[in-house]
Amino acid sequence: MSSNTNKPHNPHGNTSKEAGAMWVKTSKNGEKFVSISLEINGVKHRLVAFKNRYKDASNEADANKPDYRILLSEEQAKPVTSPARKVYTGNDEDVPF
8 A cells, every 4th residue: 555645746756856846827918928936955936937039930040049038036036125134333342352
């Protein structure tokens, strides 16, 4: 019998190498894009990928242009506010070196 764990079934093998997931979505203006969620070294990253509108597949000069452009998602692009830093206001004579 197989044991039932809370991890989702992964038909592709080992989940220890999994770094994230992607979802195909449609923007408000009807453009398809990919929403990407990655976790690297414990830090979560949110990205989006759009088809490169400036690539013409019939133009040989565009062969080296990327098929998709990856951007930080609007959620990821918001600056993270950090707590206020404590400023040392003591006397330098207190420092033992």
